[in-house]
Amino acid sequence: MTTATVTGKPDEPVVATRNYLTEGGVTLRSWLLTRDHKRIAILYTLSITFFFFVGGAAATLIRLNLVTPPGIFTPDIYNRLFTLHGVIMVWFFLIPSIPNTMGNFLIPLMIGAKDLAFPRLNLLSWYLYVGAGLLALFAILIGGVDTGWTFYTPFSSLYSNGYVVLALAAVLAVGFSSILTGLNFIVTTHRMRAPGMTWYRLPVFVWSNYATSVIMVLATPVLAITLILVAAERLLKVGIFDPALGGDPLLFQHLFWFYSHPAVYIMILPGFGVISEIVPCFARKPLFGYRFVVWSSIAISIIGFFVWAHHMFVAGISLYAGLVFSLLSYVIAVPSAIKVFNWTATLHKGWISFDAPMLYALGFIGLFTIGGLTGLFVANLAFDVHVTDTYFVVAHFHYIMVGGMVSAYFGGLHYWWPKVTGRLYPEWWARIAALLIFFGFNLTFFPQFILGYLGMERRYYSYPPEFQAWNILSSAGASVLAAGYALPFFYLGWSLFRGKRAGSNPWAATGLEWQTSSPPPTHNFDRTPTVTRPPYQYRPEPEPQDV
């Protein structure tokens, strides 16, 4: 266990006297008006955690309802619950999760900069996010929005009751928040790198956040305008999505998925980045095929713009469109496969240790592989005709997003926890949580693949009795998963006050972020570092590098 060897003695490294947590004041005002990327990252982490638990609570109620048909809730309440779960989890957790917390905290550190290029925009982005989040909660909880996170027209524009326009406005606002973040990251990566930090010396985490930012900047505005069109259609009863008014509902789906398919890459690419940091560190080996990993991220962000209509194979698109979009969806699987192979090959002939971040990373690779492979099932035209809109798709999506992305989020949270807080988390509790999450996750979502093939449709508050056994298994898994997610909340909170001091580099990791003190000072580095080597120059014997 690496941690024990480095910081065994309780009185060893003391917290850096100058750090971003205390420098510049500890008043609420100093936090709410801060321009420090690290403090903003903390603000984001707190608010994202809040929304994660809100979305998680909705998921828990959904699984509870599905234990026994027809369940405990009325259909209207159930419909609001899955709308709440979808909207909150997609826009207020998954999309901002890694970029806005870890990306915000780490990108300047990793490239040797003092801050992001536009600190004020960064703060504005957080205010937009929080405002939008509260507005979304209000719209869904008080206004009873029941459209699902996809807002399909003409249901959302003319039939649904509830504060749909308000929910659309909330998503629009959070969209601008992510545009600002993406813009900030792109400019920072281009213009703020330390001397010697060439593009090929950038950590993969920076590369993948860069690829993510490109999608945020280019796809989100299309979502924005689509939402404006739906809202206008709803308010004015004139619009181009409703056939009764002369419009076309498929136009909405094209526009919506033009954003929302790239958006799933917004959600997963930063996860790839986190895993690419963790695996070399705990295998004590350079990342296998660095350039392949880098360019596969870029390839994903580009090809990701050309596969949107694979969500519409049964929606009434032409046969030829179906053939082309299915083929492109197969093509985009290639760069993802490259990554999985490279992480696996990184393990070969390494000195592997199994600290909690590594457990999450290994879990990520496994679950993402399953998610990716089932992605090839649903990209298959004939197969998709049978399973689209069933729990098969739900399971596939959650394998990528929860099994993949949330594992990466927790892995990164543990990996950088000592850097962010200056304290170590309790290792054994963390390992238990990682294993609980892994098993709970599989128990929750694997049965849903089978349910989907059997024909259980999504967004059903009730279902025929022959589906019940699998649903009970799934709900049982969900309770394990919930426990797994609650656990870190407690032990990480405990470690804030009682955790051992971490020192600047507890994992003996390479990377500029580990060369400054923990927690880092406000402007990150006492002297701007100069970079002379490519990333991940790990040596077999772990030794602390900050002495």
Add this chain to the structure above:
Amino acid sequence: MSEAGPLPRPEPQYATAGQQAEAAAFGMWVFLATEILFFGGLLLAYTWLRASHPEGVAEAGRHTKVVIGSVNTLVLLTSSLTMALAVHAAEQGRRKALTRLLAVTALLGLLFLGLKGYEYHGEWTEHLVPGLNFHEDSPHARTIELFYFLYFLLTGIHGIHVTIGIGLIAWLALRARHGAFSARHYTPVEVTGLYWHFVDVVWIFLYPLIYLVGRSGP
């Protein structure tokens, strides 16, 4: 030419003022990329409408006020010229010229908005505002309504961009008058110039799509 002026201190995250200026200009370019996709979505909707109901769109296009539209195009193009001249004046540190050119640009922007408002008023009296007072007897009424729906969205969102641009330029003019810019420091003028040209380019696309459709050919 005038005095070069002192270099302002860069914000703490930048090493040099040059880096800060580069970052600002690059940031504006990235923002404009976002904007292109934003208008792109609307233009796709327009393309869909025109492809599926070409005749209705042509008929709707003939309802638009081409004279005001053309004058407005001229006004906006001229304002782009004065903006370009303003950036040039800033480069050379000519404070008075800069202030005046910025003021003229802002006034031209206001003129554009005024004419646009007059045009909107005309459309209101002709019952062409979808959802509020639309009334049309043509067999293509539905398409015309959708055309005007997109027309108001496109020109409305463009108008918001113009308004923001006028605000920025007026503020720059005030600051220029007080000597805030010099030949060594005029990044805000340059960046705002980029934005203003973009707003102009968007209009160059909107003008033929709105005013010229349905007016040519048989």
Add this chain to the structure above:
Amino acid sequence: MGSLQLLPPTASAHAADMDWLFAALLGTSAFILLLVFGLMILFCVRYRKNSKVERGNRLGRTWRVEVAWTTATFIAFLGLYFWGAGLYVDIHSPPKDATDIYVVGKQWMWKIEHPGGQREIDTLHVPVGRPVRLVLTSEDVIHDFAIPAFRIRQDALPGRYETLWFTPTEVGDYRLFCAEFCGTWHARMGGSVVVMEPSDFQRWLDSQDQGPSLAQEGEALFRSYGCSGCHGDAGTVHAPRLEGLFGRPVPLEDGRTVIADDRYIRDSILMPKAEIAAGYPPIMPSFVGQIGEDDLLKLVAYIKSLAGRTADTTQAGSVERPAQ
């Protein structure tokens, strides 16, 4: 309380094909999964920090390894792509002799009309072994007609016709779902597909209300909406005759040619200006908002029933037929 069932019932020719495709997808994935998991576990055990194995001579020339395994998996999956695409083309190519059944979705029920005029709600009776083509539309929001036992589904969109066909192979009752979220009672919008022996099916058809057939009702509507005033025998204006029209190519005013199918007939009633038959003045008014989806289907069925007839040539003057 069900048991842990693994596969849905297989009740159509396509369903059996689909299960084979599923098996192939599963097999390929299992192979890759075992490879990745196997290597991961092997490496994790063999190269754990404290193990004393030889670690020299690491993999060089990494790009060769990468290209090799990427290409191999891609080719395997490309094979599966073509397989799936082939089946997809099949389920979009209904046989000519398929029976047309009309389906209208509305919040929250499926209204089904057989060609003989029999109506049912939320239940679809079909004979075993005969191809059936469903023509789907919706009165309000988007619905989706899903029959897991046949492994097919299709969105029913307001304002247009989508089709779906199948040949049932097993007699029995199968689940019917709405798969596209459509509001409060989405989960209750479904029922069953009853596959019967042809003789039983005929008996069932006969036992239903012997109302007029769809086409007969359509004919009545054809008169009541005033269509016959122009398109009928006594027509005084220059309008296309509709006998023998259905299924034939129609040259349009703008030079294109379209097939006169369900969609064309429907669009011509609602948006007559969009596709004008060559040689006719664009004088037909639009019937948007005046004819409901039910009646539209009947009109389409009526015009379809005219496919085999020829226009009454005793009528003085106009013998023009839009279809050549």
